[in-house]
Amino acid sequence: MTETxxxxxxxxxxxxxGMLGLALSHAWQDIRQAPGYAVIFAGVYVAIGWxxxxxxxxxxxxxxxxxxxxGFPLIGPFAAVGLYEVSHRLERCMSLTPKEIxxxxxxxxxxxxxxxxxxxxxxxxxxxxxxxxxxxxFLGFSTMTNxxxxxxxxxxxxxxxxxxxxxxxxxxxALVLYMITVIALPLLLDREVxxxxxMITSVQVVLQNPVPMLLWGLMIAALTFLAMxxxxxxxxVVLPLLGHATWHLYRQIVExxxxxxxxxxxxx
Numbered sequence: 283m284t285e286t287x288x289x290x291x292x293x294x295x296x297x298x299x300g301m302l303g304l305a306l307s308h309a310w311q312d313i314r315q316a317p318g319y320a321v322i323f324a325g326v327y328v329a330i331g332w333x334x335x336x337x338x339x340x341x342x343x344x345x346x347x348x349x350x351x352x353g354f355p356l357i358g359p360f361a362a363v364g365l366y367e368v369s370h371r372l373e374r375c376m377s378l379t380p381k382e383i384x385x386x387x388x389x390x391x392x393x394x395x396x397x398x399x400x401x402x403x404x405x406x407x408x409x410x411x412x413x414x415x416x417x418x419x420f421l422g423f424s425t426m427t428n429x430x431x432x433x434x435x436x437x438x439x440x441x442x443x444x445x446x447x448x449x450x451x452x453x454x455x456a457l458v459l460y461m462i463t464v465i466a467l468p469l470l471l472d473r474e475v476x477x478x479x480x481m482i483t484s485v486q487v488v489l490q491n492p493v494p495m496l497l498w499g500l501m502i503a504a505l506t507f508l509a510m511x512x513x514x515x516x517x518x519v520v521l522p523l524l525g526h527a528t529w530h531l532y533r534q535i536v537e538x539x540x541x542x543x544x545x546x547x548x549x550x
Contacts, residue, residue, distance in 0.1 A: 289474045291483050294465075295538020297491035301531055302498055309526035312369050316378055320522030323364045327521060331514035363387060363395065365525030366471045373533070394470045394477040401477070402459065409455040413448060420444035460499045461488045468532035487535065498531070 313320050367386045371378055390396065420440040465484035469475055475483075488495040502524055509516030 287472065287474050291469065291475055291479060292473065292536050293539035294483070294487060294535050295540075297487070297494045297498075297531075297535060297538075299494050299497075301534045301538075302494060302501075305527040305531040305534065306523065308530040309369075309523050312365075312372055312526040312530075313522050315372055316368050319364065319368050319378070319383065321518060323362075323525070324518045324521040328514045328517050331510060331517070362467060362521075362525035362528060363390065363471060365522055366468050366529040369526045369529040370472070390471070394475065394480065395467075397477040398463070398466060398470060398481065401481070402463065405455060405459055409452065412451060412455075416444055416448045416451065420447070456503065457499070460502070461485045464488065464495070464499065464528065465532055465535070468529050472532070472536075 364383060364387050367383055368378060370376075371383075376382075420443055462481040462484050465487045466477070466480035469480045469483060470477060488499075505520045505524065506517075509520035
């Protein structure tokens, strides 16, 4: 039986630094209670990482892996959808059978998640395109040099400018994507809201709470990057931890806004 989701965006409270630590603590508890789902959802992305490395090895173009590795964290939120549902059910002491968990995920095709997923994919592909343009602009005329094996080209003036420009542009893409999804994805799973409203709400939460939310984003980026270094194996821990934690952070923000909404209704 499909669970009925509430309508509209709930009242959202302020984000505190204490919420970040509490979200991580609850996330670790969720992993301990449902470790199998953590392995399953993270395993998909570890497999994707291995596939990217294999493609790079087969084609012999290692610079593809550079852009793919930078863009890889951008699609990480997809793995979180199933983890959100696990946390959602653990909160309500609901069953965690695979049929129910994957059934909820499969049912998202009738809701708004496919639309925001399309936005994420388009942004990822656009960054991939811009990354190649930056590479071609600064190193496209590096004749007689195999940029796939002669890494010293990256330490030339053009190479350093290319790396700096690519890092800045990539950071901007990552920041924008983070802002439109960090609250939007759990919100879309939790309630019946259109994806545009969800993205706007997510951006508003980040702008209204810039320091804690940017710290949260930096932590996500740093942990994800470090998790990819040991052959992507660190993602088996980091992705479930961040997925569950993002859900709990969202729930805390909703709970923080609840007293305000109640007070407003009482005055009315």
